[in-house]
Every structure is written in structure tokens, then in C-alpha cells.
Amino acid sequence: MFKNLFLLASLLASFAAPAQDVNGKRFEGSWSGTLRLPTVAIDLVFNINQTDTGLHASMDSPDQGALGIAVKEVNVKHDSIIMGIPEIAMVYRGKISADTAILGTFTQHGQSFEMNLSKGAPKKVKRPQEPSTAPNYKVEEVVFYNKAADIQLAGTLSIPNGKGPFPAIVLVSGSGPQDRDETLLGHKPFLVLADYFTNNGFAVLRYDDRGVGASGGVFETASTADFAADALAALQYLHTRKDINKRKSGIMGHSEGAQIAAMLAAHQKEPSFIVMLAGPGMSGDQILLQQQEFIGKGSGASDSAIAQTLRLNKQVFEIMRSSKDTALIRERMTLFLNHAYNDGLLPHAPGQSKEEVVAAYNSELLTPWMIHFVQYDPQADLKQIKIPVLALIGAKDMQVLAEYNIPA
Numbered sequence: 001m002f003k004n005l006f007l008l009a010s011l012l013a014s015f016a017a018p019a020q021d022v023n024g025k026r027f028e029g030s031w032s033g034t035l036r037l038p039t040v041a042i043d044l045v046f047n048i049n050q051t052d053t054g055l056h057a058s059m060d061s062p063d064q065g066a067l068g069i070a071v072k073e074v075n076v077k078h079d080s081i082i083m084g085i086p087e088i089a090m091v092y093r094g095k096i097s098a099d100t101a102i103l104g105t106f107t108q109h110g111q112s113f114e115m116n117l118s119k120g121a122p123k124k125v126k127r128p129q130e131p132s133t134a135p136n137y138k139v140e141e142v143v144f145y146n147k148a149a150d151i152q153l154a155g156t157l158s159i160p161n162g163k164g165p166f167p168a169i170v171l172v173s174g175s176g177p178q179d180r181d182e183t184l185l186g187h188k189p190f191l192v193l194a195d196y197f198t199n200n201g202f203a204v205l206r207y208d209d210r211g212v213g214a215s216g217g218v219f220e221t222a223s224t225a226d227f228a229a230d231a232l233a234a235l236q237y238l239h240t241r242k243d244i245n246k247r248k249s250g251i252m253g254h255s256e257g258a259q260i261a262a263m264l265a266a267h268q269k270e271p272s273f274i275v276m277l278a279g280p281g282m283s284g285d286q287i288l289l290q291q292q293e294f295i296g297k298g299s300g301a302s303d304s305a306i307a308q309t310l311r312l313n314k315q316v317f318e319i320m321r322s323s324k325d326t327a328l329i330r331e332r333m334t335l336f337l338n339h340a341y342n343d344g345l346l347p348h349a350p351g352q353s354k355e356e357v358v359a360a361y362n363s364e365l366l367t368p369w370m371i372h373f374v375q376y377d378p379q380a381d382l383k384q385i386k387i388p389v390l391a392l393i394g395a396k397d398m399q400v401l402a403e404y405n406i407p408a
Contacts, residue, residue, distance in 0.1 A: 038298030144237035155207025174255030281408025
């Protein structure tokens with residue numbers, strides 16, 4: 001998916017904030033709840049410890065693999081608690097009930113959602129999609145190289161039993177740092193797909209993104225074009241193997257991975273087919289504006305609030321598309337964000353200064369990935385594709401809207 005609503009992975013740190021009330025002892029322990037967003041439900045755990053210097057708190061998002069996120073603001077007064085993570089403009093406010101429950105509200109970037117917490121860790125949910133038996137095919141741990149970037153990538157190749165060469169699929173993940181199974185919210189979709197297709201006669205290669213798991217490289221500084229080079233290296237690796245039919249090997253990409261599949265199909269000779277799962281047919285700024293509108297409506301935001309958000313973000317994206325010079329984009333963005341803050345248009349956590357808010361927005365917006373995503377329009381590449389394409393988007397998808405992107 002495109003840049004999860006929750007941007008947590010970079011916040012793994014240790015920080016303590018002092019309590020302001022002796023009642024902090026009542027809040028000590030682990031508290032779990034489910035944050036129900038318009039598109040997804042996310043389990044969260046707040047870990048609160050009382051020490052001689054006050055309350056120490058951290059937050060876990062087990063479904064997203066993010067643990068020990070620093071809660072930098074912890075304030076207790078009588079039966080109420082406020083916890084804040086300024087870096088993601090998040091605040092939780094709650095009131096304790098019978099020492100076993102906290103009734104409260106989770107707020108992020110100006111949107112609020114009811115979220116109650118229960119004492120203790122969340123219940124583990126069994127996901128039924130994963131294979132329940134040992135694989136009836138060969139499984140091989142492999143490494144391959146992106147020579148241009150001087151990066152070694154690691155993955156799993158599953159190969160059908162019998163005599164090859166076999167048709168092959170490279171699975172390419174969506175945005176965000178993904179492991180080879182594309183593990184997200186307790187699901188492992190790439191493991192499920194690899195098992196299905198290998199049982200049906202395809203060799204399947206799935207791999208850890210650069211900088212993730214056993215793969216080398218740095219994820220944070222890479223753009224979609226860099227990830228496309230990694231996917232091409234995966235397909236080129238398969239073409240070196242005698243058990244793979246290189247005339248029948250292609251790419252199946254999800255979300256950003258589908259965009260990568262189209263980019264490679266337009267400019268490289270290696271893919272013989274592509275499958276686009278929730279792939280965009282529109283430019284990145286259009287995708288993001290559609291997301292914001294539909295998610296805003298789904299969360300119950302008012303029409304005026306949605307309109308204001310869209311106006312603000314249209315201006316942000318215009319700045320991001322205005323130049324190929326990142327330094328010039330940053331200069332223009334900083335000026336715009338300062339004006340927006342002065343006009344009260346930038347949601348932020350209590351206590352954040354204007355400088356901190358502007359720096360946080362710049363840090364989130366002006367990454368190589370985001371700039372490339374906003375500036376890139378897939379139309380030119382899609383028009384050049386001559387090989388077979390299967391494009392699928394779920395009707396309930398609120399991030400890549402089928403009604404716009406399938407026709408595009």
C-alpha cells in the first residue's frame with residue numbers, strides 16, 4: 001500500500017517523560033486496543049512503567065512489526081492520561097475505568113477515532129490463509145545482485161517438482177520496507193501467492209526489499225526507480241538458471257510493485273508478462289488526493305474539512321512537481337509550510353513549535369521516494385507496453401481506486 005497512514009518504523013527509540021500525578025501507579029502495565037481506521041484495523045499496545053523519575057511509556061504496533069516506539073509525552077491527572085508522539089502528530093487521551101480499562105480517543109493529524117484500551121496484551125489472531133502443511137515443492141534460499149547499485153538481495157525461490165524449465169514469477173512488493181512475504185497486519189500475502197502458484201506449475205521468487213531482512217542496501221534513500229532496478233535484477237537472476245523458462249517469466253507486483261512492473265515492461269526486454277495488483281494508472285499526486293478524499297469521507301470528516309485538506313495538499317503537490325531540483329523544492333516547501341502554520345492549517349501535536357512542525361512535514365514529504373512518486377505519471381509507460389498485462393484492483397480498495405485506475 002502507498003505510505004501507510006501510520007508512519008512508525010523510524011521512531012524506535014527510548015525516552016521517558018515524568019508523570020504529573022501520584023495516580024500514575026494505576027496506569028502501570030501493558031494496555032492494548034484496536035484502532036479502527038476507515039481502511040484497516042490496527043492493534044496497538046501502550047507499555048507504561050512507573051519509576052522513581054516518573055512514567056516511562058512506549059507503544060507497539062505488532063501488526064506492523066514496530067515495537068518500542070517512544071511515547072515522548074505522558075501526563076497523568078487523577079483518573080485521566082494523555083500520551084503523545086509529536087513526530088507523527090499523535091495524541092491519545094483516556095480515562096481509566098475500574099483499573100482494567102481506559103476509555104479514550106486516538107487523534108492523529110487532526111482526525112480522531114474512539115479507541116478503548118484493556119489491561120494486558122492483545123489476543124493473537126490466527127490467520128487462516130497461510131499454508132497449513134509442508135510444501136510439496138522445492139524451496140531454495142537465494143541471493144542475487146543489483147550490479148549497478150552494488151547491492152546483494154536475498155530471497156526465497158520455490159520450484160515445482162518435476163522436470164523444468166518452468167515458467168516463473170517475480171513478486172514485487174508495495175511501498176514501505178517489506179520483507180519477502182510482504183508481511184503486514186498479521187498477513188503474509190506473498191507467501192500465500194508463492195505457495196499457490198508453485199503448486200500450479202510456476203517457479204516463484206520473492207525477496208526482501210533493499211535494507212530489509214537479509215538484503216543489503218539502504219531503503220530510506222531509495223526511490224521507485226531504485227526498487228525497479230532491484231526487481232529487474234531478480235528477473236535477470238532467474239534468466240541465468242537452467243530450471244527457468246526465461247521466455248515465460250514475468251513480474252507480479254502489488255501497489256508500488258505493480259507500478260514497477262509497468263515501468264520494466266515498457267523499457268526492458270526481460271519480462272514476458274506482468275500482473276498489476278492494485279497498480280496505479282494515474283500520477284502519484286492524483287492517487288494521493290483521491291485517497292485523502294475517500295478516506296476522509298470514510299472517517300466521517302466534514303465536507304468543509306475534506307475540501308480544506310485537498311486545497312492544502314494540491315498546493316503541496318504543485319510545489320513538489322515544480323522542479324527536479326530537490327533543494328529548490330525544499331526552499332519553496334519551507335516557505336509554504338511556514339505560511340500554512342501561521343494560518344492554522346497544519347495539524348500537529350500539542351507543544352510542537354512551528355520549526356518542529358515544518359521540519360516534520362518536510363522530513364515526511366521530501367524523501368526521494370515521495371518526490372518520485374508525486375512526479376511520476378505512469379501513462380507514458382503504460383502506452384508502451386506490448387506484452388500481456390493482467391490488471392486487478394479490489395472494488396473496496398480505498399488507496400488505489402478501481403473506478404479511476406482501471407480505465408486509466
